[in-house]
Amino acid sequence: MRRAPERSPLDPAVPALLAKVGRYPQHHGGLGVVRTLGRAGVTVHAVVEDRLTPVALSRHVRRAFVRPTTGLEDPDALLAALLAVGRSVGTPCVPVPTDDEAAILIAEHADALAEHFLLPPVPPGLPRRLAGKASLHALCEELGVGSPRSRAPADRDELVDAGRELGFPVVLKNRDAWTRLRTPAVGSTTAVRDERDLLDRFPPGALPPVLVQEYIPREGAEDWITHLYCGAGGEPRVVFTGLKLRSWPPHAGVTTRAVTLDNPVLAELAADLCRRTGYCGVADLDWRYDGRDGRYKLVDFNPRTGAQFRLFETVDGVDVVRALHLDLTGRDVPRGPQAEGRTFVAGQLDLPSVLAWLREERRRPPAPPPGSETERAWLSREDPLPAVAEAVRFLGTVARRVGRDVRASLR
Template sequence: MVSLLDDEVPVLLAKVGHYPQHHGGLGVVRTVGRLGVPVHAIVEDRFTPVALSHHVTRSFVWPTTGWEEPDRLTDVLLAIGRAIGRRCVPVSTDDEVAVLLAEYADRLKEWFLLPPVPPGLPRLLAGKATMHRICAETGVPSPRSRAPADHDELIDAGRELGYPLVLKNLEPFSRLRTPAVCGTTVVRDERELLGRFQGSMPPVLMQEYIPRRQAEDWITHLYCGPGGVVRVVFTGLKLRSWPPYAGVTTRAVALRNPELAELAGHLCRSIGYSGVADLDWRYDRRDGRYKLVDFNPRIGAQFRLFENIHGVDVVRAMHLDLTGREVPDGPQAEGRIFVAGQLDLPSVAVWLRTERRLPPDLLHERATERAWLCRDDPLPSVIEAIRFMGSVTRRLARSTRARIGQ
């Protein structure tokens, strides 16, 4: 594997928005940095975990909010490309920069090697309502969804979909500029729904809730070449997340699922998607179908869960493909376990409280890949622990002030 990657072509970890404690970005710099590929990273400050990884060749401090004009964001990306001095492979860790790279590919191609994805496609896939429409057009199951334009449609959609229901931010960029919810959110009744939207109507998606005890959460990570031809595809089962049952994956296992792999491949071929993608599915036991709940046109934070038997993950596959090298074919490595460190602790606590027992995997299955801890790059995990404790302390302080003020 070491001899396969072109170490003359660097990687740029690209991002828009403020999320300095992101283990997916750290996974990117480690997976190619270990193979001798120079890695450059856009960071919020010089003391993020990624910035202090010894695999990073150079950090570019560029704090962004998502409110910036796309032309301005593109100008800065071009300036970073010129500073690197060689065409490089950008790896997106958020939907916004994935949209930007696709829609401004003609300008950016001078300094960046980019998958030939149709320019408008990543925005449509990252948009929750447009993704639902694409699923309907391609015959891929997805939960029933509505995007209300006003409060009357909000009420009607809630009654049509039934309660509880799921709320999500509707589109990339709007989730940063005018967020409807902090993340995937479940509301239990109409009163709770209306309590969230008393003023102007933010862009929001309302989605059918699939009961937890009637469902399994699955993930698919893949890299597609031109025309949606699948180069590598991986499937796995999400065991826990934070917040529970709706948030970031905190523990997952790589499990081969040919039906789901074929479904994801069919979708990408049908729409001509090219690049890395992270798809979230819910298996609905009520009708025996896998339903697509999110299509992220970028890496997923837990992408290092997956490798094939040749050690190729989606980031390595993209680098190989875009530099004109063969992507080694082979089945995925079975049984790998991914754990997202301290985020898994509260998810275990919730499991214990609701199920009245410890999770069955906790004592019997050790992690193959950890989000933060690793022997060859220890400093990011130390910095993450410090920043994590700072975040917890600030939240507790805000909660205490709120109670005192009541």
């Protein structure tokens, strides 16, 4: 039976800050951060877009700093804003980034931030290299880690060559963390069917930073996730593995349902990669098992907290965010196996993912294991307001999209 950590409780004297860059107010990962730390007795502050975001309404947030950003700002301005928040908190705190840009900003300006924040000693340039799709692929090739074949074309001619070399369909991704906000090539990970479809997406002119990646057929493939926290020198403190069942958009978007599943081979692959690179901090890795050659291939390395991190915890109740706080406050991180039989579900987003599954597979989606414990992204009896705020925003988003479709149909 799972129990709360007793030997190494979190230090309530050290607050935490949910840190972010960009506008994504309906983010359940950030809510998971403030809840897991708040429930452990830690004072939590949060950077938010406005005072009515779901996170800002959580009972576990002591103070919400309204600092809306787009990612288009100059890094010096973003750094100044983060320093101002740190000064307002008044005592050194643990920042928990929920996007790649915030993680990169913090790592690359660690010296300037050290007065106000407790930070993992990650090599400053490493998070940017890991978050970049082309640079991650190059690193995987250098270290012999499985990775889908990828190309980073510089112009339209190289784009065509990449499609022909890799073979259609191919997958398109924004190449780098900051460029996905400033000069996005695609809205999200996108599969294209053929050369005409590829060219239609990029008219003649300057090609935005894009990665072209081979498509791994769904037949015989599985989508796996590893979440971990590594201490100094890249030594893993906790490592978790699970199987992604559904996502939205289908097969390429955020996880809407996943289950814990112990996979020692994959856990060691992730741990070894962090040791060899010296990565320190929280990380969320996406892998795709390729049945054609029997290898796990690293699709994404997110050097920050993943949105579905609350799927995972040890039998002592330690997840990656609690491990981060324990380690940076000089406390032991209890070593224990991951708690099995847990399921994660991402609220309203799981409904369209179920409908997409039924349409494509023509069968019922797999059910969670019998007796599994469900971790819900939004619903919480002791913290109900965020779910209400999310429902209102979700319905507003749906209404706006329906309105746009109706107006377009009347033209």
